[in-house]
Amino acid sequence: MAVDLTLVSFFALAALTLVSGAVVAFSRNIIHATVALLGCFLGIAGLYVQLSADFLAAVQVLVYVGGTLTLILFAVMLTARIEDVRTSNTSTGLPVGVALVAALLLVLGKVATTTAWPETPRAPMPSTAKLGHALLGDYLLPFELGSILLLAAMIGAVVLARRAVKRNWEKA
Amino acid sequence: MDSVSFVFALLKIALILGFLVTLTAVLTWVERRQCALIQDRVGPNRAVVYVPGLALKLLAGGGGLGLGAALAAAGMALREHPKAMVVCFAAAAVVALAGVVGAVRVPSGTVGIRLAGMLHPVADGIKFITKEDFVPPNGDRLLHALGPIIALFPALVTLAVVPFGDTLAVQLGAGGNLWSRLAHGRIGWADSLRHYHAAVPRFGMPTLSPDLLPVPLQIVDLDVGILYIFALAGTGIIGAAVAGWSSDNKYALLGGLRAASQMVSYEVAMGLSLVGAFMISSSLRLDDIVRWQSEHTWGIFVQPFAFVLFLATAVAEQKRTPFDAPEGESEIVAGYFLEYSGMKFSMFMMGEYMELIVSSALLVTIFLGGYAIPFVHRDGITLAFGDRVLWQAALPHVALVALSVLVFFGKLLAVCFLQLFIRWTVPRFRYDQVMRLGWRRLLPAALVNMMLTGAALIAVDHASAGIDQALRIAADVCNAVVVLGFAYGGVAFVRFLASRPKPQQELLSTSAQRAHAQGGAHTSPMQA
Amino acid sequence: MGAPLVLDNVQSLPFIGPELTLGAGILLLLVWELVAHGARKRVGLLAIMFATLGAAGAQAAFALAHDAPAVSLFGGLLASDGFAHVFRVLFAFVTAVVALYAAPVRADDALPGKRSTGEMYLLLLTVALGLSFMAMSRHLLMIYLSIEIVSVISFVLAAFSIDDKKSSEGALKYVIYGGVASGIMLYGMSWLYGATQSLALPEIGARVAAMSAAQHGVPPVVFLATVCMLAGFGYKISAAPFHMWTPDVYEGAPTPVTAFLSVGPKAAGFAVLVRFFAEALRATGSLHASPWPLVAGVLAMLTMTVGNLSAIGQDNVKRMLAYSSIAHAGYMLLGFAVFSTTGTAAIVFYALTYCLMNLGAFLVVLALAEQNGGDESVGAFRGLGTRAPVLAACMAVFLFSLTGLPPFAGFVGKFYLFAALVRGGGNFTWLVATVGVLNSVVSLFYYARVLRSMYLTPAGASDAPVVVARRHTATAIALAVPTVALGVYWAPLYDLVARTVGMVP
Numbered sequence A: 001m002a003v004d005l006t007l008v009s010f011f012a013l014a015a016l017t018l019v020s021g022a023v024v025a026f027s028r029n030i031i032h033a034t035v036a037l038l039g040c041f042l043g044i045a046g047l048y049v050q051l052s053a054d055f056l057a058a059v060q061v062l063v064y065v066g067g068t069l070t071l072i073l074f075a076v077m078l079t080a081r082i083e084d085v086r087t088s089n090t091s092t093g094l095p096v097g098v099a100l101v102a103a104l105l106l107v108l109g110k111v112a113t114t115t116a117w118p119e120t121p122r123a124p125m126p127s128t129a130k131l132g133h134a135l136l137g138d139y140l141l142p143f144e145l146g147s148i149l150l151l152a153a154m155i156g157a158v159v160l161a162r163r164a165v166k167r168n169w170e171k172a
Numbered sequence B: 001m002d003s004v005s006f007v008f009a010l011l012k013i014a015l016i017l018g019f020l021v022t023l024t025a026v027l028t029w030v031e032r033r034q035c036a037l038i039q040d041r042v043g044p045n046r047a048v049v050y051v052p053g054l055a056l057k058l059l060a061g062g063g064g065l066g067l068g069a070a071l072a073a074a075g076m077a078l079r080e081h082p083k084a085m086v087v088c089f090a091a092a093a094v095v096a097l098a099g100v101v102g103a104v105r106v107p108s109g110t111v112g113i114r115l116a117g118m119l120h121p122v123a124d125g126i127k128f129i130t131k132e133d134f135v136p137p138n139g140d141r142l143l144h145a146l147g148p149i150i151a152l153f154p155a156l157v158t159l160a161v162v163p164f165g166d167t168l169a170v171q172l173g174a175g176g177n178l179w180s181r182l183a184h185g186r187i188g189w190a191d192s193l194r195h196y197h198a199a200v201p202r203f204g205m206p207t208l209s210p211d212l213l214p215v216p217l218q219i220v221d222l223d224v225g226i227l228y229i230f231a232l233a234g235t236g237i238i239g240a241a242v243a244g245w246s247s248d249n250k251y252a253l254l255g256g257l258r259a260a261s262q263m264v265s266y267e268v269a270m271g272l273s274l275v276g277a278f279m280i281s282s283s284l285r286l287d288d289i290v291r292w293q294s295e296h297t298w299g300i301f302v303q304p305f306a307f308v309l310f311l312a313t314a315v316a317e318q319k320r321t322p323f324d325a326p327e328g329e330s331e332i333v334a335g336y337f338l339e340y341s342g343m344k345f346s347m348f349m350m351g352e353y354m355e356l357i358v359s360s361a362l363l364v365t366i367f368l369g370g371y372a373i374p375f376v377h378r379d380g381i382t383l384a385f386g387d388r389v390l391w392q393a394a395l396p397h398v399a400l401v402a403l404s405v406l407v408f409f410g411k412l413l414a415v416c417f418l419q420l421f422i423r424w425t426v427p428r429f430r431y432d433q434v435m436r437l438g439w440r441r442l443l444p445a446a447l448v449n450m451m452l453t454g455a456a457l458i459a460v461d462h463a464s465a466g467i468d469q470a471l472r473i474a475a476d477v478c479n480a481v482v483v484l485g486f487a488y489g490g491v492a493f494v495r496f497l498a499s500r501p502k503p504q505q506e507l508l509s510t511s512a513q514r515a516h517a518q519g520g521a522h523t524s525p526m527q528a
Numbered sequence C: 001m002g003a004p005l006v007l008d009n010v011q012s013l014p015f016i017g018p019e020l021t022l023g024a025g026i027l028l029l030l031v032w033e034l035v036a037h038g039a040r041k042r043v044g045l046l047a048i049m050f051a052t053l054g055a056a057g058a059q060a061a062f063a064l065a066h067d068a069p070a071v072s073l074f075g076g077l078l079a080s081d082g083f084a085h086v087f088r089v090l091f092a093f094v095t096a097v098v099a100l101y102a103a104p105v106r107a108d109d110a111l112p113g114k115r116s117t118g119e120m121y122l123l124l125l126t127v128a129l130g131l132s133f134m135a136m137s138r139h140l141l142m143i144y145l146s147i148e149i150v151s152v153i154s155f156v157l158a159a160f161s162i163d164d165k166k167s168s169e170g171a172l173k174y175v176i177y178g179g180v181a182s183g184i185m186l187y188g189m190s191w192l193y194g195a196t197q198s199l200a201l202p203e204i205g206a207r208v209a210a211m212s213a214a215q216h217g218v219p220p221v222v223f224l225a226t227v228c229m230l231a232g233f234g235y236k237i238s239a240a241p242f243h244m245w246t247p248d249v250y251e252g253a254p255t256p257v258t259a260f261l262s263v264g265p266k267a268a269g270f271a272v273l274v275r276f277f278a279e280a281l282r283a284t285g286s287l288h289a290s291p292w293p294l295v296a297g298v299l300a301m302l303t304m305t306v307g308n309l310s311a312i313g314q315d316n317v318k319r320m321l322a323y324s325s326i327a328h329a330g331y332m333l334l335g336f337a338v339f340s341t342t343g344t345a346a347i348v349f350y351a352l353t354y355c356l357m358n359l360g361a362f363l364v365v366l367a368l369a370e371q372n373g374g375d376e377s378v379g380a381f382r383g384l385g386t387r388a389p390v391l392a393a394c395m396a397v398f399l400f401s402l403t404g405l406p407p408f409a410g411f412v413g414k415f416y417l418f419a420a421l422v423r424g425g426g427n428f429t430w431l432v433a434t435v436g437v438l439n440s441v442v443s444l445f446y447y448a449r450v451l452r453s454m455y456l457t458p459a460g461a462s463d464a465p466v467v468v469a470r471r472h473t474a475t476a477i478a479l480a481v482p483t484v485a486l487g488v489y490w491a492p493l494y495d496l497v498a499r500t501v502g503m504v505p
Helices: A003-025 A032-051 A054-078 A096-113 A128-135 A140-162 B003-039 B054-075 B082-105 B120-130 B141-160 B179-183 B226-246 B250-281 B284-294 B304-317 B342-367 B397-423 B431-459 B465-498 B510-517 C009-035 C038-065 C080-103 C117-136 C140-158 C165-196 C201-215 C219-235 C247-253 C255-280 C290-312 C319-336 C343-373 C389-403 C409-424 C427-455 C468-490 C491-501
Strands: B049-052 B110-113 B168-171 B212-215 B379-386 B388-393 C071-073 C078-080
Touching: A003 A032, A003 B342, A003 B379, A003 C491, A032 A054, A032 B141, A032 B226, A032 C491, A054 B250, A096 A128, A096 C219, A128 B284, A140 C009, A140 C117, A140 C140, A140 C427, B003 B120, B003 B141, B003 B179, B003 B342, B003 B397, B049 B054, B054 B082, B054 B342, B082 B431, B120 B342, B120 C409, B141 B226, B168 B397, B179 C165, B226 B250, B226 B342, B250 B284, B250 B304, B250 B342, B250 B431, B284 B342, B284 B431, B304 B397, B304 B510, B304 C255, B304 C389, B342 B397, B379 B465, B431 B465, B465 C247, C009 C038, C009 C071, C009 C117, C038 C080, C038 C117, C078 C080, C078 C117, C078 C427, C080 C117, C080 C343, C080 C468, C080 C491, C117 C140, C117 C255, C140 C219, C140 C255, C165 C201, C201 C219, C201 C255, C219 C290, C219 C319, C247 C255, C255 C319, C290 C319, C319 C409, C319 C427, C343 C389, C343 C409, C343 C491, C389 C409, C389 C468, C409 C427, C409 C468, C468 C491
Parallel strands: none
Antiparallel strands: B049 B110, B168 B212, B379 B388, C071 C078
C-alpha cells in the first residue's frame, strides 16, 4: 500500500500542534506551558510549509519562537512565585463550559464539512519574491499601517513601562 | 525525491555533520592552544596514551609497506593510463619509505603519544560520558533535560543551507533508470567546461537538461535561505533560558535571563546587518549570494560595514567573550549551565562551538566569497579587468569543484581561528554595556547601513555605462587585492614555518646566566 | 451609480491627505516631545496637536463640502466617499475636544500619573489615525489593522495613570477582552476568506450574494463567520455580550480618555459595521431574505436592556455613563434591524449627536472631579445648580439629550431611528421599537438621579462654589449649544448625512 507521505507528515504536524496546544492550555506549570508553545509554533510552521508558504513558515519561527516566546519566557521568569498560582475565583463552571465547547465544536465541524469550499490551485513553492512584491505593491498601505501600529505600540510600551519619574529639567 | 538525490543528500549530511563534530573537537583544542600562547602557560598536552615502542614500529612499518603495496597494485591495474600508473607508483614508493623511516625513528621502550594535545578532546569526551549527571533535586527534571537539547539542536541543523562547494554536474550516460545512467555517466575527471558547454553556463545555475544531473553541494536549497538559519538560531535562546530556570539556582536564572535578553537583542541587529547583502544579490538564498560574489567581488568589499556588524553580533550571539555576561564566571559563577555536568554540560559547550562554526560559515558565505575563488569560474581561470582579458586557462570540472570545496573549508577554518582569537584579546563587557551597545549602537548602525545600501543600489541602477564599467573594474581590482593578499600571506606563512624558532631568553639572574652557560635549563616534556 | 474609480498607490495619496497630516503630526509630536523643554514645549504641543487636527479635519470637510466623487483608493483597500468624510471630520473634532480636556494648564501641570501630555497627545493622534482608516476601510485586512491600531493604543490610554489600581485593572481587562475579541474576529474573517476567496468587501459581497442565490438563503458558513466577526465589532462598540470591559475601563481610565473611548472607537465601530453590512453582506431589512435584521435586532435589544438596567444602580457617574454608553450602542444597533438607507442615515446621525452629548457629559464630570479631589459620585453633584450654574445647565442639557427628550439633539436622533424602524414594518421591528422606547423610559430614571442631585438636593455646608476652569466652561457651552440647536434645527445635518450614506453601495 502506498503511503502518502504528505498526509503522514500532515497528521504528525497536526498532532504536534494540537498536543502542544493542549499542554499550553491545561498545564498547571506556566513554564511548561510556555515551552510547549515552542512545539505549537514549530508545528504550525510545518503546516505552513505544507501549504507552500515557506517564507511565512520561516518568519513564523523567527518571530514567534525567536521573539515572542522568548519575551513570554522572560516575563514569566521575572514573575515571582510563578509555580504556585493561587486562583481566587474557583467557580470555573466546568460542565457548562464543556457543554458549550462541545456544542461549538459540533456546529463548527458541521459547517466546515457541509460547506462547499472553493478550491484554488496551490501556488508554487518559492513565495518570497511574490510576497515582497505584494507587500511593496498592492498591499503597501497595510504594510505601512502595520509599521505605524508597531511604532505606536512601542511608544505605548515605553509610556507604560517608564516609572513616573520627573526628569531633571522637568523639576526645574 | 528520487533515490539518487536521497543518497546524495545522505552523503552530504554525513559529510557536514562529520565535519561539524570533528571541527568542534578541534576548536576546543585550538582554543586551549591559543590560551596557552597568549597567557604563556602550559597548553593542552597532559592527555597521553602510552604505547609500547615495538607496537608502534610495527604499525608504522607494516602500515607504510602495506599501503605502498596496495598503491603499487593499483598502479599495475591502471596500465592503460601511463600517467596515472606513474603517479600511483610514486605514491607507493613515498608511503613505503615514510613507513620504514617512521618505524626506524620511533624510540624503543614505552612511547607517550600526545599528538600536540589533540588527544584532549578525546579525554574530554570520556570524562563527560562517565561523569555523574547531576540534576538539582528541586529543579525541574524535564526542562533540565530539555534545555541542552533545545540549545544544541539549532546549531546542528543550520549548516544545512550553506553551500560548501560549486554545483557538481554529472554527465549521465545511456541506460535505464537513473542509477544505471549514473553508473555509466562521467563527471569529467579531465574534462573542462567545454564538454558541457551547452548545459553548464559560466555563471548561474546549470540548466536543466535530460542528460545532466546537477548535484548542488548544499544539503537543502531553501528559497528562504538565511531566514531558516535565523529562525532556528532563535530557538536556541529558549534552550538557554529554560536551562537557567530549571536549575533552581539564582545564578543560573540570572544567567538564563541574561542569555535570553542578549540573544534576542543581538538577533535583531544581526538580521538587519545582512539586509544590505540580500539587497545587493536580491536573494535570500545563500548560493545566490555566493554566485553574485563569484561574478563580481567579495561581499566584504561592498558591505564592509555590515561585515563588522555581523562579526560583532555573531560573537554576541554565541555568548563568547567579550559578550559572555550570561556566563560571567566572576559574577554569576557559570550562568545558565551552572547546574549542568557531564554530557549535558558538554552539549552546551558543543552548541557554543558549533554556533561559532555556523557563524563563521555565514561570514565566509556572505562576505568572503563562500566557495568562490577570485578570477576562477566554471570554465577555469579568467584573469580579467572589466572587459580586458589578460589570461585564460581551462581547468577540469571536477578539479574546480574539489577546489571550491577545499577553499570553502579553508576559509571556514581561518575565520573560526579568527573568532577564537577574539576571545583572548578583548575583555568582557558589563551587562548594561552589552545592552546599550546592541540597541543604541549596532541596531541604528545596521539600519543606516541598510539605507545607504538602498541609496547606493538606486544610484548604481541609474548610473551611466562608464560608471558601470568603472565599478566592474573596481570589483576586479578588489579580486586582485584578495589574490595578492593571499599570495603574500601564503609566502609569509611558509617562511614562518620554515624559520627556526628563536628562543628569546633574558638572563636576568646570575643563576640563569650560569645555567645558560652550562647548556640551558632542563626542558621538561610537560611544557608546550 | 457606476462602480467607483479605483486608484493605485501613487494616485491615492492626495485622497488620504487627512491621514497623512495625522501621520506627520505624530512624528512631529514625537520629535517635539524629545527636544523641547519648559513652557515652550507646552505651547508647541498644543500648536502641533490642534494644527494637525485642524488641518486633517479641514481637508475632510473640504472634500465633504465639495461633494468629491467616491473613489476607491489603493486598489480597493480604502473608500474615499462622503460617508468616510463625515466620520473623518467627526474624529478630528472629537480628538480636538479631548485634547482640549487633557491640555496642561501650567507648564508643569502633568496628567494623572505624572506623565507628560505630549505622550497622551501622540497616542490620541495615533488613535485618530486608526479611527479614520476604520471609517474608510473596505477590505478585511485594513479593517483588522485599523481596529488593532485603535485597540492597542486604547489599552495604553486606558492604563495611562498606571499607578492607579483601577486604571491598571481596567486596562488589563480591556487587553484580555480585546485579545479574545480580535482573535474571534480574525477566526471569523478566516472562515469568510475561505468561503469567498477574497478579503475585499465588494468581492465578498458578490460571492456571498451568488452563494445565497444558489442556496436560497444565506449559507451557514457566512452566518458563522459574521457572528464571529460581530464579536470583534461588538467589542469596539461595546454591544451586549462583549460589553463587560466597558464599566471598568471607563471608570478607571483618566476622564479625557474615557470620553474619547466612549465616542471615538464606538463611532468608528459603527462605521465599519455599516460598511460591512452594506458591502459584504448586502443586508436588507427583509427578515425573509437574510437573518441579519434578526441578529441585529436581538443584539440591539440585549445591549439596550443590559446597559440601562445596569446603569440604574450605579453611584459613580463615570460608571453610570459607561453603562449608558452601552445602552446607546444598543439604540444605534436598532438601525441595523432595518438596514435601509433611512436606517443607516439614522445610525450616523445618532452617532454624531451622541458624540456631542456624551463628550459634554464626561467633560462636566471631569471639570467637577478636578475641583473636588477626584470625587465622581452622584453625591458630588449635589447643589451644582447653585454652586456652578452654567456647568449644571450644560450637564442638564446633555443628560436630557442623552435621555432623548425634545427639544434636544438626542431626541431627533432617536426619532429618526424609531421612525426608520416603524417604516420598516413587520412584527419584529415593532417589537424591537417597543423595547427601545421602554428602554428610553428606564434611562430617564438614572439620568434623573444626577439632575435631582444637581437641582433638588441642597448643597452641603462644606460645599464651596465650584470654580471651574474657564476653558472647561467654554467647551461645555460649545458642546451644549449644538446639542440644543440640533434639537431644533437638524435638517441640514440630517440631509448631509442622508446624502453621504447614499454613497455607500
